[in-house]
Amino acid sequence: MSLDGDARRQVSDLLLRRPILFFGGKGGVGKTTLAATVALRSATSGRRTLLVSTDPAHSVGDALDVRLGNAAREVLPNLWAVEIDPAEEADRYIAGVKDRIATVTPPRLAAEVDRQIDIARVTPGAEEAALFDRFTRLMDDAGAVYDRVVFDTAPLGHTLRLLALPEQMQLWIRGLIGRRRKVNVLQRMWRNVAGAAAGDAHADGDPMLAVLEERQARFARARETVVDRARTAFIFVVVPERLPILETERAAGTLGRHGIPIGAVLVNRVRPREADGAGAARRSKEERDHLEDIERRFRAYPLVPVPLLPRDIQGVDDLRELGRRLFEPTGA
Amino acid sequence: MHRYWLWLRRRARAAREIYEGLYVAPYRSQIYRAYRQEQDLFLLSAFSDLLGAPNPAAFYTLELYPELIAQFHEWHVRMGMPQAPDGGFRCC
Numbered sequence: 001m002s003l004d005g006d007a008r009r010q011v012s013d014l015l016l017r018r019p020i021l022f023f024g025g026k027g028g029v030g031k032t033t034l035a036a037t038v039a040l041r042s043a044t045s046g047r048r049t050l051l052v053s054t055d056p057a058h059s060v061g062d063a064l065d066v067r068l069g070n071a072a073r074e075v076l077p078n079l080w081a082v083e084i085d086p087a088e089e090a091d092r093y094i095a096g097v098k099d100r101i102a103t104v105t106p107p108r109l110a111a112e113v114d115r116q117i118d119i120a121r122v123t124p125g126a127e128e129a130a131l132f133d134r135f136t137r138l139m140d141d142a143g144a145v146y147d148r149v150v151f152d153t154a155p156l157g158h159t160l161r162l163l164a165l166p167e168q169m170q171l172w173i174r175g176l177i178g179r180r181r182k183v184n185v186l187q188r189m190w191r192n193v194a195g196a197a198a199g200d201a202h203a204d205g206d207p208m209l210a211v212l213e214e215r216q217a218r219f220a221r222a223r224e225t226v227v228d229r230a231r232t233a234f235i236f237v238v239v240p241e242r243l244p245i246l247e248t249e250r251a252a253g254t255l256g257r258h259g260i261p262i263g264a265v266l267v268n269r270v271r272p273r274e275a276d277g278a279g280a281a282r283r284s285k286e287e288r289d290h291l292e293d294i295e296r297r298f299r300a301y302p303l304v305p306v307p308l309l310p311r312d313i314q315g316v317d318d319l320r321e322l323g324r325r326l327f328e329p330t331g332a
Numbered sequence: 333m334h335r336y337w338l339w340l341r342r343r344a345r346a347a348r349e350i351y352e353g354l355y356v357a358p359y360r361s362q363i364y365r366a367y368r369q370e371q372d373l374f375l376l377s378a379f380s381d382l383l384g385a386p387n388p389a390a391f392y393t394l395e396l397y398p399e400l401i402a403q404f405h406e407w408h409v410r411m412g413m414p415q416a417p418d419g420g421f422r423c424c
Contacts, residue, residue, distance in 0.1 A: 097394045097395055100395055101397065104398055105398040106402060108423075108424070109398060109405070109423055112401055112421055112422050112423050113397045113401055115422070116397050116401065116421065117394050117397060120390070120391065120394055123391070125388075125391055126391050129391035129392065168388060169388065169389055172387075172388055172389045173392065176389070179370070179374040182374075183370045183371050183374050186363065186366050186370050187367055187371075190364055190367045193356050193359065193360045208395065208399055211395040212393070215389075215392050
């Protein structure tokens with residue numbers, strides 16, 4: 001498995017220039033390391049790059065050897081990183097909701113409205129929804145606040161849900177908006193026939209409708225972004241082992257059905273054909289079979305072999321070294 | 333001129349009242365009922381989870397609570413319960 005010059009240039013271009021990249025794969029295949037390697041390389045080449053971890057079990061900070069939190073922080077020139085904290089996001093979201101409704105809540109009901117919203121905060125879906133909310137805002141930042149945003153995602157099931165969410169939410173909210181418009185039409189009719197008895201109209205349109213339409217617009221934008229081939233690519237990371245290969249193939253099928261473009265498949269930890277004397281053992285028969293299997297199953301996508309380093313990858317220097325091996329191969 | 337104008341306005345108002353009495357009044361309650369019904373349907377779809385039907389967007393419709401609770405209050409008053417029944421919203 002090797003890329004000719006043209007294909008390699010194409011992949012490098014994709015990895016280093018596409019405004020939004022998602023790195024995904026089965027747990028433990030090296031998503032975080034490769035996402036950090038690519039983000040670091042892109043930052044070094046002068047592009048303002050944000051590396052985002054959406055995995056609740058964060059490890060981006062470990063890979064870069066820095067402490068990260070829910071707010072983006074500049075860890076190196078041109079490189080920012082953030083580990084999204086779903087609990088903190090949910091609290092922030094709830095505070096925002098309370099702020100927005102403060103002016104439309106009748107004072108008599110304020111305490112109860114507050115109480116109900118606090119109950120919603122602890123429902124099972126709240127943190128996932130808040131994570132998704134932050135995720136859509138970070139996608140909006142790509143090409144605006146940052147040149148590029150690289151997402152290190154959670155293991156596949158979770159990520160597929162996150163990416164498919166805009167489509168499903170959009171449908172749901174669209175239904176609600178349709179209903180709401182009908183309410184408003186009937187309310188106008190009622191006001192026309194009942195006059196003053198119908199009570200006051202909203203001074204500036206229907207605030208509830210405005211909230212729903214804002215959500216709908218955000219979901220629509222997120223959906224457009226994740227399927228936009230010119231802006232977004234999903235990068236699979238796989239290793240030459242049976243289970244990651246199978247799971248990745250299924251995930252590629254699911255992404256395809258949702259219209260999310262797959263940019264490349266990085267095949268991590270590929271041993272050299274022959275022992276290189278520097279500590280890396282030579283490729284086993286089993287590994288060769290798996291590599292052939294990968295070539296067969298993923299032939300629709302550019303395949304990029306990533307050589308196994310003879311030691312653990314830890315910290316920025318190792319990531320730079322891996323980047324050199326990934327982008328300036330000397331014949332694998 | 334002015335008196336003639338006032339007379340005309342009185343006549344016009346009387347004509348409108350007759351028209352409304354004959355044609356609009358019978359529909360008024362129908363329109364009101366349709367409006368109520370649609371409002372209830374909207375809240376039902378926005379808060380279906382309160383009735384046990386899953387609502388994937390529940391977390392994205394929290395801004396609708398003030399309206400939901402106000403309507404709930406109106407409802408229990410209309411149903412002849414001056415105080416909110418136990419177990420639900422504590423609007424009063």
